[in-house]
Amino acid sequence: MKVLVTRPREEAEALASALSARGIETVIEPLLSIQPIPGAEKPLRAALPGAQAVLFTSANGVRCFARLSLRRDIKALAVGDATAASARAEGFDDVASAGGDVDDLVRLAGERLHPAEGHLIHGAGSSIAGNLAGQLQRRRFQVRRISLYDALPAKRLSDETLAAIGREEIDAALFFSPRTAKSFVTLATSARVADSCASIDAIALSDAVAEALSPLPWRAVRVAGSPNQRDLLAALALADKLERTDR
Numbered sequence: 001m002k003v004l005v006t007r008p009r010e011e012a013e014a015l016a017s018a019l020s021a022r023g024i025e026t027v028i029e030p031l032l033s034i035q036p037i038p039g040a041e042k043p044l045r046a047a048l049p050g051a052q053a054v055l056f057t058s059a060n061g062v063r064c065f066a067r068l069s070l071r072r073d074i075k076a077l078a079v080g081d082a083t084a085a086s087a088r089a090e091g092f093d094d095v096a097s098a099g100g101d102v103d104d105l106v107r108l109a110g111e112r113l114h115p116a117e118g119h120l121i122h123g124a125g126s127s128i129a130g131n132l133a134g135q136l137q138r139r140r141f142q143v144r145r146i147s148l149y150d151a152l153p154a155k156r157l158s159d160e161t162l163a164a165i166g167r168e169e170i171d172a173a174l175f176f177s178p179r180t181a182k183s184f185v186t187l188a189t190s191a192r193v194a195d196s197c198a199s200i201d202a203i204a205l206s207d208a209v210a211e212a213l214s215p216l217p218w219r220a221v222r223v224a225g226s227p228n229q230r231d232l233l234a235a236l237a238l239a240d241k242l243e244r245t246d247r
Contacts, residue, residue, distance in 0.1 A: 001240050004161065004173035004200075006031045006180050008151070011059055011082070015174075015229075024240075027170065029161045031180040031187075032151040034060045037126065040148050041068045044121075047144045052118035053077055055105060055143075057132065059086035061123040064148035066090040077112065079105045080228045101206065101227040102130035106139070115140040126150045127179070151179070157187045165193045165200070172201040172239050174232065181212035188216060201239040205232050 002025045005012045009030045016026040044065070053075035056062050059082060076092040078084035084097035096112060098104035109120065119142035122132055126147045133143040157165075164170050165188070175181045181204070188194050194216050202218040204210040206227045213221055222239055224231035 001025065001171045002027065002164070002169050003236065004029055004164075004170050006173065006175055006184060008032050008034050008060065010034070010063070018233075027161055027164050029154075029158060031154045031183045033154070034064075034125075035150045035152055036064050036067065037147055037149055040064070040146065044068050044123075044146050044148070047119075047121050047146055048074070050118050051121050051144075053109070053113055054121040054123055055079075055109065055132065056083050056087060056123055057102065057105065057128070057130075058125065059083050060125065060149055060151070062086040062090055065123040068148070075112070077105060077108055082229050099226070099228055102132050103135070105132065106135045109136060109141065110139055113141070115142070119144055121146060123148050153179075153183045154187065157184075157191055157193075162191055162193060165196045168196060168199040170200050172203055172236055174203050174236065175209050175213060176205045176229075176232070178208045178212040181209050185213065185215050203232055203236050203239060 003019060004027050005015055006029055007015060012028045012030055016028055019026050048071060051074060055077050057079045062083060072091045073093055075094045076087040078087055078095060078097045081097045081099060084095050087095045096108060098108040122143055122145040124145055124147055133145055136143050188197060197216045197218050200219055202213050202221045204213060204221060204223045207223055210221050210223050222235045224235050
């Protein structure tokens with residue numbers, strides 16, 4: 001089985017390594033590149049005093065925070081297990097995973113934190129999905145969102161990816177966000193390989209991601225049972241099993 005991995009390069013390489021251990025070949029096609037925002041250190045440093053926790057909705061936010069601040073004693077609440085693992089790898093002492101999406105992170109914050117104990121920091125990208133701050137504010141939390149990085153969309157698909165799609169070598173493609181899904185649709189259409197997607201199973205992290213993929217004629221679109229990498233890979237394993245059965 002050969003799988004297209006569309007995550008930013010650092011996450012894509014870690015995922016490709018995990019898939020290789022399962023005997024799955026990968027093609028890495030980062031649809032977003034992560035660029036730290038110049039000057040983000042100053043607002044972050046100003047927001048840290050009095051904060052009771054930092055909220056991370058991506059591993060990119062964790063890594064950018066870690067490059068800008070030595071603070072690891074503050075509580076870190078992560079949207080999912082992969083983001084939580086990144087926080088632990090960066091040395092945070094107290095890490096909890098919501099194991100899902102922004103709504104799950106809001107629930108976790110409500111269970112673990114109290115508005116009277118200090119404000120929250122959201123270490124985020126310049127473009128965000130969901131209304132994390134708004135939901136927490138309705139629970140009386142004060143939230144300071146600090147934009148730590150830009151996620152810049154790819155301008156074209158690589159020659160390697162285009163060739164693999166054209167030769168129908170890609171069995172499945174993994175998509176973790178509506179933004180990367182929309183980017184792939186645009187780039188595949190402009191490169192005139194949209195019809196070749198009929199030989200590929202699209203594996204989507206959520207219904208919103210699946211909807212963004214809908215303009216292309218996929219062989220199938222499979223959605224993770226819950227919005228986390230573990231369930232996304234379970235959906236991939238099911239696609240692989242069904243493909244082997246059909247042979």
